[in-house]
Amino acid sequence: MNTDSLTTPGAPAREPSTWRPGVGVAALGGLVSIGLGLALAELLAVLGGRLSLTGAAASPLTSLGQSFIGLTPEWLKQFAISTFGQNDKVALTVGMGVTVAIAAAVIGIVARWRLTVAVVVAAALLVVAGIAILTRTGSGPVDLLPLVIGGVAGVALLITLFRRAGDPEAALTGEVHSGSGGRADRRRFLQWAGIGAAGAAVAGVAARFLPNSAQSAASRGSITLPTPTDVQQIASDVALDVPGLTPFVTDNANFYRVDTAFVVPQLTTQGWQLRIHGLVDREITLDFDALTGRPALQRMITLTCVSNPVGGDLAGNATWQGVRLADLLAEAGPQDGADCVLSTSVDGFTVTTPLAALTDGRDALLAYAMNGEPLPVEHGFPVRMVVPGLYGYVSATKWVVDLEVTKFADVSAYWTDRGWAAQAPIKTASRIDVPASFANLPVGTVTVAGVAWAQHRGVAKVQVRVDKGEWQDATLSGDVSVDTWRQWEWQWPADRGQHTIECRAIDGNGDAQAEQVVGTVPDGATGLDSRVVTVTV
Known part of the structure; x- marks a missing residue:
């Protein structure tokens, strides 16, 4: 006997079960949809560049990153440089990726509740990327094509995913009523999500590894440098x-x-x-x-x-x-x-x-x-x-x-x-390379060494002092010109205890390196480099 056909007299007929994606699954759907759109746009931008159809501005992620750099306040730029050094672009890439991922997940969660709103939010994200593209130097309307094509693909997948999760007749209303059974809708959602994820992965990998810089590398490799006169x-x-x-x-x-x-x-x-x-x-x-x-x-x-x-x-x-x-x-x-x-x-x-x-x-x-x-x-x-x-x-x-x-x-x-100064001659500076900060050193002769520079004035002398004592002259390396740095070393008769080592340079004009501590803005830092070390038996 088919018990599913039985109903209680006087009770309304039972509707097939309704499946609604959970928050995590919905967020995954948003990630896959936006990921597909961006990955496809990046791939098309690379292909367009290879065929000379689009310029470098066509990459939405690059354009967003460049715009972020331009809009970042100075204090944050300096923090990034001081914290990450030459890896500041890597840090920016990671931060931007996290931001886009969060936005995509939010779009998926919104789509679970109201698909129309999610599509509008996704479109707004595309508009922001489009503005970033158009404001880059040398960009033109044709550079928007990869973003438009990728964006349409991503939004189409978003609609497909969340429409499949409910009634096809509901279209973009966002109402989730299953007319075909929850199990089938769940299966179709996951199938389309899998297809989208695979497409995003293939497009992303292709965009990353296509030799879009091959022409530049080949050009560099073909150069025969002329003999300098x-x-x-x-x-x-x-x-x-x-x-x-x-x-x-x-x-x-x-x-x-x-x-x-x-x-x-x-x-x-x-x-x-x-x-x-x-x-x-x-x-x-x-x-x-x-x-x-x-x-x-x-x-x-x-x-x-x-x-x-x-x-x-x-x-x-x-x-x-x-x-x-x-x-x-x-x-x-x-x-x-x-x-x-x-x-x-x-x-x-x-x-x-x-x-x-x-x-x-x-x-x-x-x-x-x-x-x-x-x-x-x-x-x-x-x-x-x-x-x-x-x-x-x-x-x-x-x-x-x-x-x-x-x-x-x-x-x-x-x-x-x-806000940086228009005139910025390089200030005299010196640095201690050895010993390292907080090093534990033996009693006896310790080599203190580093580099010093005062470009276009030259380094005439480097001096070292310990615990604010008298300045002692270091030994300088040979001199190439006033435009190159010089290495230096000083033999320190170290005794037991904790000590602070400082260095300073004196330029070719006889002017000593500034000791006052000043930050990098607006025309370069000043102050003395130092190391705290401990000397033990």
């Missing part, structure tokens, strides 16, 4: 042999990187051009072959980031090869009244540099090689600026494509718009 001679005594001491030359892989590019621009030498214009007598446009065909210099120059805290590691020393900027500017013929060069990266980042710093005889370069090889992509390939004596945010434009000779009174740049 002016090579700086380096003496053999510039490096000290002290274990734990920072190497005199920073290799490319370990050279610090701090910039606003959420994703590293991918350029080729064939597609690169530099325009020099503005308050000049003659506008100049150069391609890569024309640049590398000019007389080249090879110089060792130390660069420093303005965000480097006292004792920080956002400084590096490398050998750069390139063309002297002063020669190019002389050909263009700066006009009277010009005092600034506004340089622009391919991603729209801008820098204002004093014209005098580019024309006063220092080795300011348009560099295309670093430590004997073409510039690494993350360090500005194919061409960047290298200007001794100035913090990077007012001099060291990577992926540079435009130089406008102008006046400080008429222009501002990315960081100066955010």
